[in-house]
Amino acid sequence: MPRARLISLALVLPLLAFVGVTFVAPLASLLSKSAYETRVHDVIPETMSVLDTWDGHGLPPEAAFATIAKELPSARADRTLLRLSGAANRLRPGMRIFIAATAQRVPRAEFAGTWRETLAGIDEGWADPQTWRVIKQAATKFSLRHYLQALDLEQRPDGSIGARPEQERVYMPLLWRTLVVSFFVTLLCFVIGYPIAMLIADSPPRRRNLLLLLVLVPFWTSLLVRTTAWIVLLQRQGVINDVLVSFGLLGDDTRLEMIYNMTGTFVAMTHVLLPFMVLPLYSVMRSIPENQLRASASLGASPMQGFVRVYFPQTLPGVGAGALLVFILSIGYYITPALVGGSSGQLISNMIAYHVQTSLNWGLAAALSSILLAAIIVLYLAFNRLVGIDRMRLG
Amino acid sequence: MGYKPVFFATASGHIGGQPLKHPSTHVEYLGVSKTYDGEQWIVEELELTVQRGEFLTLLGPSGSGKTTCLMMLAGFEAPTRGDIRIAGKSVQGIPADKRGIGVVFQNYALFPHMTVGGNLAFPLEVRGMAESERRARVDKALALVRMSGFEGRLPRALSGGQQQRVAIARALVFEPELVLMDEPLGALDRRLREELQFEIRRIHRELGVTIVYVTHDQQEAMVMSDRVAVFSHGRIEQIASPEVLYEEPARSFVARFIGENNLIKGEVSEVKGGVCTVQVEGGAMTATHLGDLSRGDQTLVAVRPERIQLRPDPGTYANEFTATVEDVTFLGDHLRMRFNLFGQADFIAKLPNIVGHGAVLPDDEVRLGWAALDCRALNFVDI
Numbered sequence: 193m194p195r196a197r198l199i200s201l202a203l204v205l206p207l208l209a210f211v212g213v214t215f216v217a218p219l220a221s222l223l224s225k226s227a228y229e230t231r232v233h234d235v236i237p238e239t240m241s242v243l244d245t246w247d248g249h250g251l252p253p254e255a256a257f258a259t260i261a262k263e264l265p266s267a268r269a270d271r272t273l274l275r276l277s278g279a280a281n282r283l284r285p286g287m288r289i290f291i292a293a294t295a296q297r298v299p300r301a302e303f304a305g306t307w308r309e310t311l312a313g314i315d316e317g318w319a320d321p322q323t324w325r326v327i328k329q330a331a332t333k334f335s336l337r338h339y340l341q342a343l344d345l346e347q348r349p350d351g352s353i354g355a356r357p358e359q360e361r362v363y364m365p366l367l368w369r370t371l372v373v374s375f376f377v378t379l380l381c382f383v384i385g386y387p388i389a390m391l392i393a394d395s396p397p398r399r400r401n402l403l404l405l406l407v408l409v410p411f412w413t414s415l416l417v418r419t420t421a422w423i424v425l426l427q428r429q430g431v432i433n434d435v436l437v438s439f440g441l442l443g444d445d446t447r448l449e450m451i452y453n454m455t456g457t458f459v460a461m462t463h464v465l466l467p468f469m470v471l472p473l474y475s476v477m478r479s480i481p482e483n484q485l486r487a488s489a490s491l492g493a494s495p496m497q498g499f500v501r502v503y504f505p506q507t508l509p510g511v512g513a514g515a516l517l518v519f520i521l522s523i524g525y526y527i528t529p530a531l532v533g534g535s536s537g538q539l540i541s542n543m544i545a546y547h548v549q550t551s552l553n554w555g556l557a558a559a560l561s562s563i564l565l566a567a568i569i570v571l572y573l574a575f576n577r578l579v580g581i582d583r584m585r586l587g
Numbered sequence: 588m589g590y591k592p593v594f595f596a597t598a599s600g601h602i603g604g605q606p607l608k609h610p611s612t613h614v615e616y617l618g619v620s621k622t623y624d625g626e627q628w629i630v631e632e633l634e635l636t637v638q639r640g641e642f643l644t645l646l647g648p649s650g651s652g653k654t655t656c657l658m659m660l661a662g663f664e665a666p667t668r669g670d671i672r673i674a675g676k677s678v679q680g681i682p683a684d685k686r687g688i689g690v691v692f693q694n695y696a697l698f699p700h701m702t703v704g705g706n707l708a709f710p711l712e713v714r715g716m717a718e719s720e721r722r723a724r725v726d727k728a729l730a731l732v733r734m735s736g737f738e739g740r741l742p743r744a745l746s747g748g749q750q751q752r753v754a755i756a757r758a759l760v761f762e763p764e765l766v767l768m769d770e771p772l773g774a775l776d777r778r779l780r781e782e783l784q785f786e787i788r789r790i791h792r793e794l795g796v797t798i799v800y801v802t803h804d805q806q807e808a809m810v811m812s813d814r815v816a817v818f819s820h821g822r823i824e825q826i827a828s829p830e831v832l833y834e835e836p837a838r839s840f841v842a843r844f845i846g847e848n849n850l851i852k853g854e855v856s857e858v859k860g861g862v863c864t865v866q867v868e869g870g871a872m873t874a875t876h877l878g879d880l881s882r883g884d885q886t887l888v889a890v891r892p893e894r895i896q897l898r899p900d901p902g903t904y905a906n907e908f909t910a911t912v913e914d915v916t917f918l919g920d921h922l923r924m925r926f927n928l929f930g931q932a933d934f935i936a937k938l939p940n941i942v943g944h945g946a947v948l949p950d951d952e953v954r955l956g957w958a959a960l961d962c963r964a965l966n967f968v969d970i
Contacts, residue, residue, distance in 0.1 A: 491710035
């Protein structure tokens, strides 16, 4: 390789390494966690290798009973047993105690000729093929169970896949709510942002700089500060309610609930994401020559016709870019809904955060994230098809 | 080219030039002034009349107010003072889209998201014309600019010259009686420019529309126009046919701006009919003048470089002087020579490339001569 190429490669290497460590690797590990997990499998590796050859009908061979009788007590001693019992319990309530009790009693049990008889002697559950199926399912390395759960589906005992009962569906309604909120936030940003961008683009240079600054200063301000400011404004004892009450428009007991619900999420998210709509729009509008509208007027088009048929179509790449940015950012929005959304204003990211930080069900969190990522990729491809990414203009 | 009495118009309001067969006024500027900041006047007290069917060019350097003048007529700018009338009716307060004037812009201003056909159909659609008639009109307009068959193309798939043809067709497709062109050929290279100049002339003759054309290219103005209005600092210096502008510039600005001129300062010592004697630094010159010079006036004497004879037979011309050759530039069909005359080394002569002229060398002393008719004493306005 020529020297110059080597030098340029060396120059980009730090960035590549940085991106690899901070972006590609975590993303890959996250995606793999959603379907491939060895954490539970490694609690009973030998049993699992025996169960690999078991077809799930009837009871597994004697060897499986022998290995699990050996592995459960040692896992108990290693304090890894809870991984298995917890995972199994999620599939079938009661499994946690069942496994823990067996692990405790096996060392002291009297050997009854075969391990199958011995375990059945400890708990009759070991003679039930369903127990084994749950253990195999819980400990298997590769499984789509997190995806099934994230999609509010379940695998029935007979192996078929179907929807969960209505009251147990959590994630799909939440995903749907996230998409609806994102759509309306995008729409609001467009409705508010388009006239602002037009005003800025049409202003003389000095006023233009001032107006751009007004858009950018909030953009540069910490997200947390901006969101907190909305709390000050919108809460029950906040500025807006106080003003309305002092003018007598509201009674002291009928103050508006504008925060810790969906309204709060909408207001704060729209405000925070507005610059992402305004800036691409502004950049596209600036590139439209002034004489386009003059030409349209000289050809007899009224200002409205000129806007609808000449100006607006030429801003579509900016509308597309802004909408795509705002929509994608809102789908994954986390901090703002967490702070001002209350319980009814939570979005899918808040659920992912819950599973990562509180319930420690990383597989499910990964599956939810993957679904979100897939939704964004689909959206991106659709946008590319309709508008063309190369025509997209960012600020 | 001899002296012939003609009228000319200045900003003070003399209207003239070569009359059309059946002149009828189409556009009038009545005392139009324009300022953006209340201090600097872009256009000042403009009086201008455009005849129906005329090709009038507004010519001037950039910043002389010619484009502003056009934009006020199109309705994109409003006059600060004065009135503009089209066909006798004031257009004050009438928005651009209600004036029905075709406009061709310098950078084409085609709509990039519409095909050529869509661009041409646009003015017809906003007028609510039926599809079948639209199609016929679009076809006709494209044929007029020799762009038939390009309906389905997008503007960016066309060359600059093709785009400007489409822009011209679009300004004509709704059959306006008045078409404005704002430096339409400014962005094109020389060959295309000349080709399109010819095309625009042809279209003008075919349709008989009134065209007001803005350019800073004096050659373009000469080639295309019935009359040319020369602009400087927001005022019209002279408005006349190209021939009159060239032969009888009313002011030194026009003499400088149109073609090339040798300008020599002097003082009028004697006036006799259309001829006067001017005392210049190195002697006396005999020149024609336009009638409003009198003894003692300061003047500029203008001599066209191509009117100068080299080594004339003694006594042939009213003006004969000896000059030193500074340099000679060979230009194929003619030689361009620079002389030192009366101590000024900027006297230019264009001499045909014929036997004898090639033998002139720098530092030679040669005799130059020109007729009184080819030498014009101007009203002296120091610019």
